[in-house]
Amino acid sequence: MKLLLVTPAPNVTESLLGYVLRLSERNGYDTPWHILSFAGFNQREMKTAGFPIQKLASVLGRSTAELEPLSYRVQDGSKSFKLLGQPLGDSLAYRPLRLSKPAFCPACVDELGFIDAFWDLSAAVACPRHGHRLLESCSICANPITWYRPGLFQCKCGADLRDVPLEPVEPAVVEMMQIIVSKVHGHTQLPNFISRLPVAALWKLSLRSLLDLLNTLGNYAIAGNNLDKSSGTCIVSAAVAVLDNWPLNFHTFLRKFDQSQVSGIAKLTLRKRFEAFYVPMFKKRKSAVDFTFLKKEFIHFGATEWGEGIVDQRMIDGMETKQRFMSKSKLAEFVGVDKRTLTTWASQGKIQIKSVDVGGQTRYIADAAPLASPSIVEGLYLDERAAAKFLGLPVTALSYLKASGHYVVRHMPVFKRGYHQADLMSFQEALCSKSVLIAPMSLGEDTLSLEYVMQEIRFWSRDGKGAFIAAYLDGEISSPGRTGDGIETIRFLKTDVVAFASLFRMQASKGAISLQEAAKIIGCTSQAVKDLIGKEYLESSPAPAGLRVTRESVMRFVGKYACLHGMAREHRTTVARLKRLCDQSDLDMLSIECQNTSPSFYVFKGGCAQLENLLSNDRPKKQVSAVESLKRYLENLQKDDVLLPRRAGSPNLKAIAAACNFERSVFYKNPDAQSMLLEFSKGEALRHRIRLQCRPIDALKAYLANLTMTGTPLPRRGARPNMRLIAEGCGFKRDLLYSSSEMQALIEEYSCD
Structure with missing residues (x-):
């Protein structure tokens, strides 16, 4: 049938x-x-x-x-x-x-x-x-x-x-979608792209396991975030966010999950602490065997990054991960000293020991990272000044980064002072890894090098330059790229540098802001701000360098006055026009004489509404509405017997909107315009027997049939058919002619005839 x-x-x-x-x-x-x-x-x-x-x-x-x-x-x-x-x-x-x-x-x-x-x-x-x-x-x-x-x-x-x-x-x-679609289509080769996702591990998963992973991980990630759990977009986006910047975002997710757990009794081991995540994810599901990469990173996190408990040795056995956090007694045994010696080192700040109450008993978690073995710490040791010179950073910046933990000490024994060359080189790599290598000519003049920031930018704070690098490492400030292998070539957007430095300067000047910032808030020029300070309308504030203004005085001023210069810019008019309207209506204004320029004018806030009303009434009449313009356009087409511009049988909204001198969005937002165009299109289609929304292959057949009927030769470019002119005559893109073997065969057959 x-x-x-x-x-x-x-x-x-x-x-x-x-x-x-x-x-x-x-x-x-x-x-x-x-x-x-x-x-x-x-x-x-x-x-x-x-x-x-x-x-x-x-x-x-x-x-x-x-x-x-x-x-x-x-x-x-x-x-x-x-x-x-x-x-x-x-x-x-x-x-x-x-x-x-x-x-x-x-x-x-x-x-x-x-x-x-x-x-x-x-x-x-x-x-x-x-x-x-x-x-x-x-x-x-x-x-x-x-x-x-x-x-x-x-x-x-x-x-x-x-x-x-x-x-x-x-x-x-x-990138995740590229992995999934490759699996759906049965591709055997890994998609070739640079990604911060664990692409190699994800590619090894079956399609079912990958979908299960995204669904499960996404539901864990959005729990407690007031997001729509039924939304596939929310779930997948949340899962990808956890897997992005691998494995750092996964570690962040685990810390948040740990903080969200509520329990009356603290649990010492990683397995017990994360039981609500570990058991459903790695024990009670068919796909658990495929999630080995996630389980290994989970254990690695607990052993080397977590610090809130210890990892059972049975979980670590067979893995290359070395346990960083352990009980105090086990650490003493590992180092070969008495537990009391560890307590002394902890009081001196050489190591960290955290106490945890477990079932009414106090247990201790010790950080073994500072107690590296002698075989690990062989190499060159530098004092702080030499280390800063080695990196090309100020001493104050290096000191800040070490104290904040952004500079990681892995190779220095607890008994030595200074910096190990291996740690310095690792820190260099960490800085460079967050900035991609690019060609110098691809950067504009709106970027600054890290070397320039460290040497020329003034933060007015001892911690400013170190905090800037810390913000870069934390992802709060991004880099568009670096032009070389050294950290001094790392580039930053000038706007990001200025904004960060302004924040520290404001803190150093006790909340005062620069003249430029005050001018932006008021809507005037920096010179006008100086003159307002001279007339005591604004209050200056002492600062390490330059003249600054208290934010409080600026906010008081804008609460009372509005700058005509700012209003003119907002309403796309001139100060002279606004001043004329104020004079005609006797609106009170504040006039401040400025050095080497014309005076600045300010109107009381109470008169702003009246001034805007005067400005509105003073404007010329509005232009012809979009509907009226469309109506005239359609009437002219019918009068001149010209057809609507079309694309694949449908009206070409872009061309029609351009002819009517308005945006194409009018056809989506204005029901009258939609209805008018639709009625005209239907009537024209009936009058001229136009087939609406025809397929590209049908449009080509109709085009070739019309050439045959009228005796018009096929457009050519040299000896070959002109695909561009043929596609334009059919009302579709030229790419369709190259992607369709059927349409190519039609053209070749017609050309031979």
Whole structure:
């Protein structure tokens, strides 16, 4: 039994439900339900993983085997599920598919001509090719996208889904999408890109394990954050944020998780402290064996970074991780000294020992990092001044970084003073690793080198330069790149440096701000601020260098006066015009004489509303409305017997908006403009027999048929067909001619004739 006239074969990576929608559109139906009804489907059968492909095959005249690769269920009598042959397991409790709430990338579908099966995954929250979020709802009717619509790009309300702007997503999310889509398509080679994700470990996971990991880790990450737990976007984005900047973000997640646990009795071991995370993640799930990389990093975190407890030796055995935190008695045994000696060292600040109350008993956790063995600490030792010179940093900055813990001491024994060369080199590598190597010519004049910041920028604080480097290491300040291998070549945006230095200067001057900052708040010039200080409208404040103004006096002034210069800039007019309006209405103004420039004028805050009202009434009449402009444009087209500019059968909104001298967004926001254009387009289509929204292949056939009918030769460039002119005549992009072998064959056949 075959009921459909047009039955194209499915594409290799096509979504099964997307294939049904494409079939419906090709056969001219306004919803796929007509096809499903013919095939004997129940209401809910289409949007379930148990979609019966044999029913669909019966109305296509195709075998079930042709549709089996697209099926979501393994067709061997088992209860297993799959996606393009990739196993999804025997249960969908972890909700890997989102069949009832479709979402997709219009740009990808426009390029491919079909909906990829990748978009059937709940974890597919962004486009791996274009880097933006997926289309989930119509911008015109605001309703969610549904499978029961007229076509791939047409909403139930009639809107073209290709015109919806989509916001970009974080690079790490795009990289995760590239990994997932490669697994869905069965690629055997790791995607080639530089990433801060643990790409090698993630690539070893099966598709099912990777989806399970994202779902589980994402739910842990958003717990207690008032985020929508039912949102796949929230869950996947949260999981990727934990895996990004690997393994530092994972360590941060574990610390937050530890702090969120509420227990009446403290627990000494890592296993007991993180039981609510460890057992569900690594013990009670089928995918636990695949999460070895995560478990190893969890144990490494507890042994070397955590510091709130100890790791049972049985967990560490077989791993390369060396235990940094241990009990006081075990550390004394390891070093070969008495426990009382460790207590003495702790009182002298040479080591750290933390006390923990466990079940009414006090236990001690000791940090073994300062007690490195002699074999580790061989090398060159430098005093503080020599070490600072070695790095190219001020002594005060190095001292601050060591005290704050950003400079990590791993090779200095507790009994020695100074700095070890190996630690200094590690610190150099840490600084350089956070800045990518780039060509000098790719940087503009808006950047400053670390060497310049350390030598020329004044922070008015002993800790300022060290705090700046600490903020860079913590990710609070980013670097656009470095031009060499040394830390002195690390570059920073000038705006970031100025903002950070201004903060420290304000602290050093007890909250006072610079003249430039005061001028920005008031809306005047720096010279005007000086004159306001001279007239005692503002209060100056002593500072290590330069003249500064107290923030309190600035806020009092702007609470009482408004600067005409700032108002003129805000309303895109002139100070002279505002002053004229004030004079005509007898509004009180404050006039301050300025040195070497014209006076500055300020109006009392109580008169601002009146002045803005006067300015509004003083303006010329508004221009012609967008609807009126569109109406005149359409009337002129009909009068001159000229057709609307179209693209693939639909009105070209961009070209029409440009001709009417307004933004294309008018057609999305103004119902009158939408209705007027739609009615005109329908009438024109009936008058001239224009086929709306035709496929590219149909547009090409119609174009070639018109050439034959009119006797017009095929456009050529030399001896070859001119693809650009042909594509323009068909109303689509030239790329489609190169990507479609069928259209190339049509052109070649026509050219030969």
